[in-house]
Amino acid sequence: LVGTQILAKGHDFPRLTLVAVLNADAALLAADYRAPERLFAQLHQVSGRAGRDNLPGEVLVQTRYPTHPLYRALAANDYASFAATQLAERTNAGFPPAVAEAVIRAEARTIGPALEFLRAALALAPEAAGVTLYDPVAMSLARLAEWERAHVLVQSRSRRALQAFLTTWIGALHQVRPPAGVRWHVDVDPIEF
Numbered sequence: 418l419v420g421t422q423i424l425a426k427g428h429d430f431p432r433l434t435l436v437a438v439l440n441a442d443a444a445l446l447a448a449d450y451r452a453p454e455r456l457f458a459q460l461h462q463v464s465g466r467a468g469r470d471n472l473p474g475e476v477l478v479q480t481r482y483p484t485h486p487l488y489r490a491l492a493a494n495d496y497a498s499f500a501a502t503q504l505a506e507r508t509n510a511g512f513p514p515a516v517a518e519a520v521i522r523a524e525a526r527t528i529g530p531a532l533e534f535l536r537a538a539l540a541l542a543p544e545a546a547g548v549t550l551y552d553p554v555a556m557s558l559a560r561l562a563e564w565e566r567a568h569v570l571v572q573s574r575s576r577r578a579l580q581a582f583l584t585t586w587i588g589a590l591h592q593v594r595p596p597a598g599v600r601w602h603v604d605v606d607p608i609e610f
Contacts, residue, residue, distance in 0.1 A: 428466070429469065430469075431469070433467055434467055434468055434474050435477070436464065436466050436474070437476075437477040437478075438460060438478045438479065441456065441480055442480050444456035445482065449557075450506075450507060450510065453487050457496070460491055461491065478491075486499065486502050511572075513606070516572045516573060516574050517572070517606070518570065518605075518607060519583055519604065519607070520571065520604050520610070521571070521590075521601060521603050521604075522602055523538075523568070524565060524599070525564065525599045526563065526564065528555060530596040530597075530598060530599050531565060531599055532567050533599075534596055535553035535567055535568070538601075539553070541586065541593065542582075542586050543582065543585045545573075545578060545581070547573050547575050548579060548582045549571070549573065551572075552569070553567050553569050554567060557609075568610070579605075587603060
């Protein structure tokens, strides 16, 4: 069988004893801090495709980094050490769960009006101790279904402070009419950027 990642998703292939994963390192180099977690889960899941019904199974992973902690933990079936490493890295970097996050996203047919709305939204943001707002930027996947997308990231070490800030800010944003053709929404605990 030759296939994409979809083969990892719970299918039962009788008498399948060998699984090979090509170019697994792409997720290790991704800008998304959740990418290693997803890679570990996916490789663990795909390894379950090989060796069912009392047949021996083997999994081969193509990598340039065979000593990477993710691959070592995977080979040892040691999710606990992998999770502890990820938690320490995220805490040191100031990523969730060490901080709470939200994004305000805007989209329009061209990026200009979306960014214009987000800049205006920043001007309405209330003062809040312990809440950090970042400048509006285009999303990683800036164009989707003929809409161009941008966002503002909001972070706080206190979920309560973030929620109070968002309640006030969103209330103010609902009083403002966005530029024509701009849609916006808030995503608390965003999964993608």
